[in-house]
Amino acid sequence: MERYGSEGEGDEQETPLLPGDKERRVQRAPVCCSARYGLALLSSYGFFVVYSLRVNLSVAMVDMLNNTNRHTNTNSTSVCPAHFDPPRPKRNHTASVYDWDPKTQGWILGSFFYGYILTQISGGYLAGRFGPKWVLGFGVLGTVLFTLLTPVAADWGAGYLIAVRALEGVGEGVTFPSMYTMWAAWAPPLERSRLFTITYIGAQLGTVVALPLSGEICFYLDWTYVFYLFGAVGLLWFVLWALLVSDSPNDHPRISEQERLYIISSLKNEPSTSTDHIPWRSIVTSVPLWAIVVAHFSYNWTFYTLLTLLPTYMKDVLGFSIQQNGILSALPYIGGAILAVLSGQFADYLRETHHCPTVRVRKVFSLVGMIGSAIFLVAAGYTGCNYILAVTFLTISSSLGGVTTSGFNINHLDIAPSFAGIIFGITNTFATIPGMVGPVIARSLTANNTMEEWKTVFYIATAINLFGATFYTVFGQGSVQPWAVKSTFNPDD
Numbered sequence: 001m002e003r004y005g006s007e008g009e010g011d012e013q014e015t016p017l018l019p020g021d022k023e024r025r026v027q028r029a030p031v032c033c034s035a036r037y038g039l040a041l042l043s044s045y046g047f048f049v050v051y052s053l054r055v056n057l058s059v060a061m062v063d064m065l066n067n068t069n070r071h072t073n074t075n076s077t078s079v080c081p082a083h084f085d086p087p088r089p090k091r092n093h094t095a096s097v098y099d100w101d102p103k104t105q106g107w108i109l110g111s112f113f114y115g116y117i118l119t120q121i122s123g124g125y126l127a128g129r130f131g132p133k134w135v136l137g138f139g140v141l142g143t144v145l146f147t148l149l150t151p152v153a154a155d156w157g158a159g160y161l162i163a164v165r166a167l168e169g170v171g172e173g174v175t176f177p178s179m180y181t182m183w184a185a186w187a188p189p190l191e192r193s194r195l196f197t198i199t200y201i202g203a204q205l206g207t208v209v210a211l212p213l214s215g216e217i218c219f220y221l222d223w224t225y226v227f228y229l230f231g232a233v234g235l236l237w238f239v240l241w242a243l244l245v246s247d248s249p250n251d252h253p254r255i256s257e258q259e260r261l262y263i264i265s266s267l268k269n270e271p272s273t274s275t276d277h278i279p280w281r282s283i284v285t286s287v288p289l290w291a292i293v294v295a296h297f298s299y300n301w302t303f304y305t306l307l308t309l310l311p312t313y314m315k316d317v318l319g320f321s322i323q324q325n326g327i328l329s330a331l332p333y334i335g336g337a338i339l340a341v342l343s344g345q346f347a348d349y350l351r352e353t354h355h356c357p358t359v360r361v362r363k364v365f366s367l368v369g370m371i372g373s374a375i376f377l378v379a380a381g382y383t384g385c386n387y388i389l390a391v392t393f394l395t396i397s398s399s400l401g402g403v404t405t406s407g408f409n410i411n412h413l414d415i416a417p418s419f420a421g422i423i424f425g426i427t428n429t430f431a432t433i434p435g436m437v438g439p440v441i442a443r444s445l446t447a448n449n450t451m452e453e454w455k456t457v458f459y460i461a462t463a464i465n466l467f468g469a470t471f472y473t474v475f476g477q478g479s480v481q482p483w484a485v486k487s488t489f490n491p492d493d
Contacts, residue, residue: 027258027262028262030259034256034259035249035252035254035255035256035259036186036187036188036191036195036249036259036263037195037198038244039182039186039195039245040195040198040199041198042237042240042241042244042245043179043182043198043199043202044198044199044200044201044202044205045202045237045240046136046140046175046202046237046241047175047179047199047200047202047203047206048202048203048205048206048209049140049143049144049206049230049233049234049237050140050143050172050175050203050206051202051203051204051205051206051207051210052206052207052209052210052230052233053143053144053147053168053172053206053210053230053231053234054112054168054172054206054207055206055207055210055211055214055307056210056214056226056227056230057108057109057112057150057165058109059210059211059214059215059218059226060214060218060223060226060227061105061108061109062215062218063095063097063218063222063223064095064096064097064098064100064154064223065097065098065099065100065105066097066098066099079316079317079318079319079385079449079450079451080317080318080319080384080385080387094222095151095222095223095224096151096154096155098154098158100158104158106440107158107162108158108161108162108165110436110440111162111163111165111166111169112165112166112168112169112172113169113432113435113436114166114169114436115165115166115167115168115169115170115171115173116169116170116172116173116432116435117169117173117429117432117433117436118169118170118173119139119170119171119173119174120173120174120176120177120424120425120426120428120429120432121177121422121425121426121429122174122425123135123139123173123174123175123176123177123178123421123425124177124178124180124181124419124420124421124422124423124424124425124426125278125421125422125425126174126178127174127177127178127181127182127421128181128419128421128422131247132178132179132181132182132185132247132421133182133241133245133246133247135174135178136174136175136178136179136182136241137238137241137242137245138171139171139172139173139174139175139178140171140172140175140234140237140238140241141171141234141235141238142167142168142170142171143168143171143172143234144231144234144235144238145231146164146165146167146168146171147168147227147230147231147234148227148228148231149164150164150165150227151223151224151227151228176424176428177421177422177424177425177428178421179199179421180412180413180420180421180424181420181421182247183195183196183199183413183420184413184417184418184420184421185247185248185249185267186248186249186263187413188262188263188266188267189266189267190266190348190351190352191348192348192410192413192414193343193344193345193347193348193351193405193406193410194344194345194348195344196344196405196406196409196410196413197340197341197343197344197345197405197406198341198344200340200402200405200409201337201340201341204333204334204336204337204340204402205333205337207307207330207333208330208333208334208337209330210230211329211330212330214226214230217229249263249264250264278419278422279483282481282482282483283416283419283422283423283426283483284426286415286481286483287475288411288415288475288476288477288481289415289416289423289426289427289481290475291408291471291472291474291475291476291477292408292411292412292415292423292427292472292476293426293427293430293431294467294468294471294472295366295370295404295407295408295468295469295471295472295476296408296409296427296428296430296431296468297427297430297431297433297434297464297468298370298464298465298467298468298469298471299369299370299373299401299404299408299431299465299468300431300432300434300435300438301434301438301461301464301465302373302374302377302397302401302461302462302464302465303398303401303434304434304435304438304439305434305438305439305442305457305461306332306394306397306398310329310332310394310398313394313454314328314329314391316449317449317451317454318385318387318390318391319385319387328391331391331395332394332395332397332398332399333398334399335395335396335398335399335402336398336399336400336401336402337402338399338402339399339400339402339403340402340403340405340406343365343369343402343403343405343406344405344406346406347361347365347406357478358414358478358479359414359476359477359478359479360478361406361407361478362406362407362408362410362411362414362476362478363407363472363473363476364407365403365404365406365407366403366404366407366408366469366472366473366476367407367469367473368400368403368407369400369401369402369403369404369405369407370401370404370407370465370466370468370469371465371466371469372396372397372400372403373397373398373400373401373465374397374461374462374465374466374469375397375462376393376394376396376397376400377393377394377397377458377461377462377465378455378458378459378462379393380393380394380397380458381451381454381455381458381459382455384451407472408472408476411476411478412424412427414477414478414479414480415477415478415479415480415481415484416480416481416483416484417480417484418484418485419484438461441460442457442460442461445457445460
């Protein structure tokens with residue numbers, strides 16, 4: 001069992017996760033029409049759904065408010081000269097509007113995360129106990145159903161809408177932990193980065209599509225259709241997921257024998273995903289796990305700050321209208337999706353050819369993604385009203401975050417594949433906190449929307465990012481930890 005407890009890069013290099021001599025005896029299954037890549041595409045669709053449902057309310061909120069009670073924010077009040085839209089025909093509002101004050105709006109927009117944080121650890125546990133297919137499937141289905149109820153809840157009152165959004169968060173909270181448990185059973189070790197990044201880009205694309213499309217739906221239809229249309233897309237996903245997905249290759253009715261043997265053989269040296277006994281004490285005292293926690297928290301501080309406040313910066317500082325805003329705010333997520341896929345391919349290439357041990361790949365990709373994001377975020381604060389340069393730097397900053405998908409994000413599967421869902425639930429619980437407090441702190445620091453105030457926000461996010469990258473580089477590991485191997489469990493844990 002020494003291989004699992006190895007802390008050095010050299011040991012891991014000599015005994016990679018998928019030993020070369022054994023891998024050569026198992027014929028690699030083709031990618032085209034394979035069950036594992038079909039799972040990757042369908043899971044990507046699923047994360048497209050959950051992220052589109054997560055962000056669509058922030059756009060719909062504009063049309064949900066009573067015109068007479070909105071703050072008058074025009075492009076003329078921005079720090080930089082306005083960028084005017086060509087004239088567009090006015091449309092009629094056919095849906096209800098509400099007299100919510102800014103504090104109530106804040107509670108409505110933030111309520112999702114208060115539900116989301118509750119089911120991170122339990123989602124990983126339930127997926128390991130009962131299988132990830134239905135835990136993830138019903139989690140997304142619950143999110144979809146509550147999304148469809150959003151217009152009714154809004155009519156009943158802000159309190160009901162807050163409750164519905166929190167319940168959406170509860171359903172969505174199980175998705176990532178369940179998906180980690182699924183990949184622990186499906187992803188050959190040397191294809192993990194590729195497969196996981198395909199899943200991850202669904203989240204990026206959900207944001208990319210939902211931001212501008214929600215605005216167009218509100219304009220040409222009304223805000224209620226934002227929830228009905230995206231909800232319908234989610235229902236279609238659930239039907240496909242229920243019919244086409246299995247918890248493991250051995251359970252899949254349509255997988256080829258070649259692919260089944262390839263996956264099972266490549267994973268035979270990996271610990272079981274059973275949750276019969278969970279070494280909680282060893283898990284919570286694991287330094288490599290806390291390295292991921294710190295990196296995940298730090299990265300999400302920047303991610304959630306930009307996710308919620310980038311449209312505000314675009315409008316109030318750079319002078320872009322709401323229509324221009326939706327497109328420009330989506331650019332960083334397009335870049336992030338592209339870099340996530342490319343980095344996943346490159347990371348697995350480095351590991352598969354044994355040029356780099358896993359731990360080095362994870363650390364380098366985390367450093368590039370986090371420090372690169374920090375540098376360009378600070379640079380964006382010094383571009384003044386050069387909006388082309390500002391948008392370029394903000395896009396590069398957010399896009400580089402996609403590289404971390406092949407860094408600390410996938411590291412859960414490296415150090416404890418048997419408990420990947422549970423430990424992701426732990427790290428994502430901490431990583432949800434920035435979504436709850438980061439934007440609130442940032443908004444309190446930018447009351448006047450001046451360049452100097454926004455520089456402070458960028459500096460805080462940068463400092464947190466640098467600390468997380470440094471901590472992970474020092475304490476991160478790439479090999480399976482002793483507590484994740486069944487025969488080494490301590491009965492006292």
